[in-house]
Amino acid sequence: MQNHPVYTDNDPQGELSTLNLGPTHPATHGVFQNVLQLDGERIVSGVSTIGYIHRAFEKIAEHRPFYQITPLTDRMNYCSSPINNMGWHMTVEKLLGITMPKRVDYLRVIVMELARISDHIICNGVLGVDTGAFTGFLYMMEYREAIYEIYEEVCGSRLTTNIGRIGGFERNFNAIAFNKLRKFLKDFPPVLKEFESLFNRNRIFIDRTKGVACVTAEDALSYSWSGPLLRAAGVDYDVRAMEPYSSYEDFDFEVPVGDNGDVYSRFLVRNEEMKQSLRLIEQALAKLEKEPSDIFHADVPEFYLPPKEDVYTNMEALIYHFKIVMGEIPAPASEVYHAVEGANGELGFYLVSDGGRSPYRLHFRRPSFINYQMYAPMSRGMLLSDAIINMSSLNIIAGELDA
Amino acid sequence: MGKITNEELLKSISNKFEGQITVVGEPYGLLTLETQSENIIALLSYLKSDPNLQLSYLTDITAIHYPEQEKAIGVIYHLHSLVNNVRVRIKVFIDADNCHIPTATELWNGANWMERETYDFFGVIFDGHPDLRRILNVDDMTAFPMRKEFPLEDPNRVDKKDYFFGR
Numbered sequence A: 001m002q003n004h005p006v007y008t009d010n011d012p013q014g015e016l017s018t019l020n021l022g023p024t025h026p027a028t029h030g031v032f033q034n035v036l037q038l039d040g041e042r043i044v045s046g047v048s049t050i051g052y053i054h055r056a057f058e059k060i061a062e063h064r065p066f067y068q069i070t071p072l073t074d075r076m077n078y079c080s081s082p083i084n085n086m087g088w089h090m091t092v093e094k095l096l097g098i099t100m101p102k103r104v105d106y107l108r109v110i111v112m113e114l115a116r117i118s119d120h121i122i123c124n125g126v127l128g129v130d131t132g133a134f135t136g137f138l139y140m141m142e143y144r145e146a147i148y149e150i151y152e153e154v155c156g157s158r159l160t161t162n163i164g165r166i167g168g169f170e171r172n173f174n175a176i177a178f179n180k181l182r183k184f185l186k187d188f189p190p191v192l193k194e195f196e197s198l199f200n201r202n203r204i205f206i207d208r209t210k211g212v213a214c215v216t217a218e219d220a221l222s223y224s225w226s227g228p229l230l231r232a233a234g235v236d237y238d239v240r241a242m243e244p245y246s247s248y249e250d251f252d253f254e255v256p257v258g259d260n261g262d263v264y265s266r267f268l269v270r271n272e273e274m275k276q277s278l279r280l281i282e283q284a285l286a287k288l289e290k291e292p293s294d295i296f297h298a299d300v301p302e303f304y305l306p307p308k309e310d311v312y313t314n315m316e317a318l319i320y321h322f323k324i325v326m327g328e329i330p331a332p333a334s335e336v337y338h339a340v341e342g343a344n345g346e347l348g349f350y351l352v353s354d355g356g357r358s359p360y361r362l363h364f365r366r367p368s369f370i371n372y373q374m375y376a377p378m379s380r381g382m383l384l385s386d387a388i389i390n391m392s393s394l395n396i397i398a399g400e401l402d403a
Numbered sequence B: 001m002g003k004i005t006n007e008e009l010l011k012s013i014s015n016k017f018e019g020q021i022t023v024v025g026e027p028y029g030l031l032t033l034e035t036q037s038e039n040i041i042a043l044l045s046y047l048k049s050d051p052n053l054q055l056s057y058l059t060d061i062t063a064i065h066y067p068e069q070e071k072a073i074g075v076i077y078h079l080h081s082l083v084n085n086v087r088v089r090i091k092v093f094i095d096a097d098n099c100h101i102p103t104a105t106e107l108w109n110g111a112n113w114m115e116r117e118t119y120d121f122f123g124v125i126f127d128g129h130p131d132l133r134r135i136l137n138v139d140d141m142t143a144f145p146m147r148k149e150f151p152l153e154d155p156n157r158v159d160k161k162d163y164f165f166g167r
Helices: A057-061 A066-074 A081-096 A102-130 A134-155 A175-199 A203-209 A217-222 A228-232 A263-289 A308-313 A315-325 A367-372 A375-379 A384-394 A398-402 B006-016 B040-049 B111-122
Strands: A017-021 A033-039 A042-049 A333-342 A345-354 A361-365 B022-025 B031-035 B057-065 B073-081 B086-094 B100-102 B125-127
Touching: A017 A384, A033 A375, A033 A384, A042 A375, A042 A384, A057 A066, A057 A361, A066 A081, A081 A102, A081 A333, A081 A345, A102 A134, A102 A175, A102 A263, A102 A384, A134 A175, A175 A263, A203 A263, A203 A384, A217 A228, A228 A263, A228 A345, A263 A384, A308 A315, A345 A367, A345 B057, A345 B073, A361 B057, A367 A398, A367 B111, A375 A384, B006 B031, B006 B040, B006 B086, B040 B073, B040 B086, B040 B100, B057 B111, B086 B100, B111 B125
Parallel strands: B031 B086, B100 B125
Antiparallel strands: A017 A033, A033 A042, A333 A345, A345 A361, B022 B031, B057 B073, B073 B086
């Protein structure tokens, strides 16, 4: 067993106590272990241990055809798996040089923004729970359910969605999906407003969160933070605005930024992002009106599975079906990095292909992994109860942390 | 401030690092350079601190294994300029048996875990790293599992033999 650095800390009087926070603890919302040295209730030093649910996705991906990697991406950030799925599809499409029809892009925007809302609902709701307010969490959770029902209409599953395919969607959005979406757009904004009125000016909530775990923009950038955490520290970096993918350049939205990177600003930034996501979905719905309603995938028969009835009657369809299922698609030998704005930050896919049926190397730039490394250093000098709140507001998802 | 092009970026880098970098290409618009392990820190710190380029955001550090190459392990850095909105990819190839490369933790705190992950999976030793331990795998593991010779499944497993499946 290797020396754990926390044990070598200087404590000649033996006055400090060691606390194992995790690996399973109700307040950490996932499998995280932090070995903390405490002076009373104040943290002197801490060491994070991660990897409890490491599943070797990068190794598995080297042995699978491209389309079989989508379910692996589901299981990274499982609170917003559609963003991971879409990010992966777009990476492969970039490699293969496929461009999507506008309607597919807009449908993708709808699904990704729904995922972002559901992720932020959980994060901000749980932050409320950790500060002692259960009401907001339960109230908002109903609308995560509404989002999951929309996923269900689109792809048939709820949490690990495996939504869409390389080249588009596996089926068109049905009328029920659009009805549920419109109902969500009507019902959710007042709830979000009420949620904000429960917290934003709540004395107890502000006392617990304001000025807790402040992060300067320099520190945030030096630790390669991204997403709502970086924006709460005052840096307006959003992949959607900086390097628009999936036609985000057609949309009008704002990138909310906070001022001092504390838990309170992160909360406000996430709430504001939910409103921007709602705006994006509304715009996407309006844009869909002008697009032909029967297009839900690109016209790329060599990469996109043909309809099943054609496979039995049409020779070309049978050939393509066989080749795609066996993973024998013509992929160029090249390398591509594609980033999407995940709910936690820049979710990057670095894909190296040697022209074979599987990636030669696939690396996931997981925002939770990179954001979490500041947790132990920034906990120094913090109260234990503040460190718990800090972890909630970092929104570290164990699946994405460990991949 | 607008986006700077790959040509301008390459020009200013090759002025400073004449003969020390080679251009691999621009796959999908991302300028890819190759350099040697003795130059990597100088190159990274130049890219980070140059006031015109400002490639100061470390997106990612990872590695790749080409067993048939003489220098089999490639360490790959992705940098991003949030001001100029341009990305660059830098590769350094090193020996698989003696893979040492200087650490980038002096430039970015965020490099710490990225390098630990790369060490964990490829066995790349980042000289000068403050805490180079395994991060996702167990501490007493001896192999580096993302290297190509490491099998996906344990070859000694007996529960997946063909005769169990009637083959």
